[in-house]
Amino acid sequence: MSMVSIRNVTGKGQIVLRAALLAACAAVIASCSSTDESIDLQSYVDTIEPADALYNQGLANLNSGRLKEAAKKFEAVDRQHPYSEFARKANVMAAFTSYKLGNYDQAVQAARRFVNLYPTDEDAPYAQYIIGLSYFNQMPEVTRDQRDTRLAIQNFNELLERYPGSIYEDDAQAKIRAARDQLAGKEMQVGRYYLERREYPGAINRFRAVVEEYSNTRHVEEALARLAETYYAMGLVSEAQTAAAVLGHNFPDSQWYADSYALLQTGGLEPRENTGSWISRVGSKIIGG
Incomplete structure (x- = not known):
C-alpha cells in the first residue's frame, strides 16, 4: 500500500487535510514534554492516505467479501478526512458493512x-x-419482548414518511406487515395464557387489541373465535354471538368460524350480530370484510 505526503494533495483537499493535521498535532504536542520529546510532523503526515484511495480500497474489500477489512477502510476515511466528500459516502458504506x-x-x-x-x-x-x-433482523421469537419489532416498524414508517416514493418503499411496507403480524402473534400468545387460566378480562383485552389494532393480520380469525369463546365463558352471550357473526361474515369458510358456531350451538344459540357492540363497529376494518 503506497503512502503519500501532504504535498501530493492539492486544492481544497489540501486545505482540509492541513487543518485536520494541525488540530491532531496540536493535541499530541500538548500531551508531550516540550523539552524531552520532539514531534516528527512529516513522518505523521506521510501516514495519511488520500480519501479516494481509502474509499476505493474499502469498496474493493467489500466486493471481495472481506467485510472487516472494508469496515476499517471506511472508518479510516472518516477519521483521516472527516470533512471530505468521500467521508460522507464512507459513512453510508460503513453502516452497510x-x-x-x-x-x-x-x-x-x-x-x-x-x-x-x-x-x-x-x-x-x-x-x-x-x-x-437492522431492527427487523433482530426481531425475537413471539414469546419474547418485542422491542426490536416495534423499532423496526417505527423506522420503516419513518422511511415511508420522510422519503415517499423511494426504491425501498415496497420492501419496507412488506416488512412492516410482517412485523405487525409478529406483534399480533404476541398479543394472541398472552391472550391464550390468560384464557387457559380463566383470567377472562385479561384475555379479552389481548384479543380485542388484535381485532382493533391488527385487523389486517392472519391472527384476526383466531382472535374473533377466542373472543366468542371467552365472552361465552363469562356468560356475555350477546358479545359471544356478535364475535361469531363478524367472524362468519368475514371468514365463512374458516375452521375458527365452524368451531365458534359449534360452541354456541351447545347452548342452543347461533351467531347473531349486535350492531351496538364494539366488535360490530370494527368489523368493517377486518381484511376479510
Whole structure:
C-alpha cells in the first residue's frame, strides 16, 4: 500500500487535510514534554492516505467479501478526512458493512448519524432503510419482548414518511406487515395464557387489541373465535354471538368460524350480530370484510 505526503494533495483537499493535521498535532504536542520529546510532523503526515484511495480500497474489500477489512477502510476515511466528500459516502458504506457483519448496533449508529447529518442527501433513504433492516433482523421469537419489532416498524414508517416514493418503499411496507403480524402473534400468545387460566378480562383485552389494532393480520380469525369463546365463558352471550357473526361474515369458510358456531350451538344459540357492540363497529376494518 503506497503512502503519500501532504504535498501530493492539492486544492481544497489540501486545505482540509492541513487543518485536520494541525488540530491532531496540536493535541499530541500538548500531551508531550516540550523539552524531552520532539514531534516528527512529516513522518505523521506521510501516514495519511488520500480519501479516494481509502474509499476505493474499502469498496474493493467489500466486493471481495472481506467485510472487516472494508469496515476499517471506511472508518479510516472518516477519521483521516472527516470533512471530505468521500467521508460522507464512507459513512453510508460503513453502516452497510456493519449490517452485513451482523453488527446491528453499529449499523444503526452509523446510519442514524448519516441521516441526522445529511437528511436531504440522496443516500439518506438508504441509511434509514438500513436502520429498519437492522431492527427487523433482530426481531425475537413471539414469546419474547418485542422491542426490536416495534423499532423496526417505527423506522420503516419513518422511511415511508420522510422519503415517499423511494426504491425501498415496497420492501419496507412488506416488512412492516410482517412485523405487525409478529406483534399480533404476541398479543394472541398472552391472550391464550390468560384464557387457559380463566383470567377472562385479561384475555379479552389481548384479543380485542388484535381485532382493533391488527385487523389486517392472519391472527384476526383466531382472535374473533377466542373472543366468542371467552365472552361465552363469562356468560356475555350477546358479545359471544356478535364475535361469531363478524367472524362468519368475514371468514365463512374458516375452521375458527365452524368451531365458534359449534360452541354456541351447545347452548342452543347461533351467531347473531349486535350492531351496538364494539366488535360490530370494527368489523368493517377486518381484511376479510
